[in-house]
Each structure stands twice: as C-alpha cells, then as structure tokens.
Amino acid sequence: MLQQVGVGGVLGPDHPHTLAIRGNLATLRGRTGDVTGAAAAFAELLEHMVQVLGAGHPRTLTIRSNLASWRGRAGDVAGAAAAYADLLEHMVQVLGPDHPDTLTTRSNLATWQGEAGDAAGAATALVDLLEHTVRLLGTDHPQVPVIQNNLAYWRKEAEKAPGLSGNDRS
Structure with missing residues (x-):
C-alpha cells in the first residue's frame, strides 16, 4: 500500500514522516470501513515502531493505543480492554500518572x-x-x-x- 502512494521510497521506511503516514493510512483504512485491515496495519506498524523508536517512545505508545482501539472496533472488545490495561501500565511508567495521554x-x-x-x-x-x-x-x-x-x-x-x-x- 505504501508503494502505491509513493511513501517510504524517498525518506526511507524508518523516517518519522513515513511512520506517521503509515499511521494515517491505517486510520483512513478503518474510517472507510475496513476496521480489521486498520487493526492489521497498526499491528504491523507497531512492530516497526518498536524496532525503530523503542517500546517506550511516546509515538510507539500512541500506536499501541490506536491498535487497541481498532481491535475493539473490529469486534475484539475484551482484547481492546486488555490492551488498554497493559498500555496504561506503560504510560504511567513512561509519561507519569498525570500526563494528558x-x-x-x-x-x-x-x-x-x-x-x-x-x-x-x-x-x-x-x-x-x-x-x-x-x-x-x-x-x-x-x-x-x-x-x-x-x-x-x-x-x-x-x-x-x-x-x-x-x-x-x-
């Protein structure tokens, strides 16, 4: 999909703009009705984000949140709740209990x-x-x-x- 829109070729797959575009494309995929595809795209992006930025990076945490949300929208509500519970522990460790995120x-x-x-x-x-x-x-x-x-x-x-x-x- 990224090749279809010309993403990643000039800046490279690890560039922050490329990663942001991948997240935007995953969101758009879900908004157009492919919620399962959106969840899958966020799962792939999350793996890449962990490799590039690390598990504790704020952008990686945001992708985890997006993944949990799209999984819930795709019908795995218990999985979404469990993913948010796990994410919350990491958010408190990385950002603190009072951070807006x-x-x-x-x-x-x-x-x-x-x-x-x-x-x-x-x-x-x-x-x-x-x-x-x-x-x-x-x-x-x-x-x-x-x-x-x-x-x-x-x-x-x-x-x-x-x-x-x-x-x-x-």
Whole structure:
C-alpha cells in the first residue's frame, strides 16, 4: 500500500514522516470501513515502531493505543480492554500518572471495559479518573464534563444488569 502512494521510497521506511503516514493510512483504512485491515496495519506498524523508536517512545505508545482501539472496533472488545490495561501500565511508567495521554488512556480503558461487559468496572474507573482530573486540572477543565457524562452512561448501564461483570455476560 505504501508503494502505491509513493511513501517510504524517498525518506526511507524508518523516517518519522513515513511512520506517521503509515499511521494515517491505517486510520483512513478503518474510517472507510475496513476496521480489521486498520487493526492489521497498526499491528504491523507497531512492530516497526518498536524496532525503530523503542517500546517506550511516546509515538510507539500512541500506536499501541490506536491498535487497541481498532481491535475493539473490529469486534475484539475484551482484547481492546486488555490492551488498554497493559498500555496504561506503560504510560504511567513512561509519561507519569498525570500526563494528558495517560489520563486519556485511563478513559479509553474504562470505555472498552464497559464495552466488554463490565459497566460497573467502567464506572468505578471513571470515578477514580474524575477525582484525579479534578484534583489535577480543576473543575472547570473541559475534560471534566466529558468524564462526568461517560460516568453517568456507565452507571446507567451497570444498573441495567447489577452484579454482572464482563465475565458473567453472554
């Protein structure tokens, strides 16, 4: 695919612009309906990013997030939740618990946890995230109402099936 659009020939396969274009192409692939292809493209890109930049590089972490998201969109919601849980550990180690990307990863983890059937777990994670965000950024930060909205949604979902977690649902 990269050869079709002339990517990688001039700058080389390891150039940051080439890697960014590969990520953009993978995203566009998913947005045009090929979510499985997008996940596969991000998986290939991730392998390359780890080799070129290392596993702890912020751009590599972003690709891991994109891969987890597209896997979830392709139907592997439990896999997406597990990937975000693993990614969160690395985000905290590399970027710290207060970094905006770490906070976003916590939100994404809660979403996929809920999508995987653990609405109560998602709500609990969002309560913690909301408290952390307010403490860190204040009540007027634009992310606060977003988190509050997501929390309300997952609390409502948890009320629909009290006591059930993702492992108990069929």
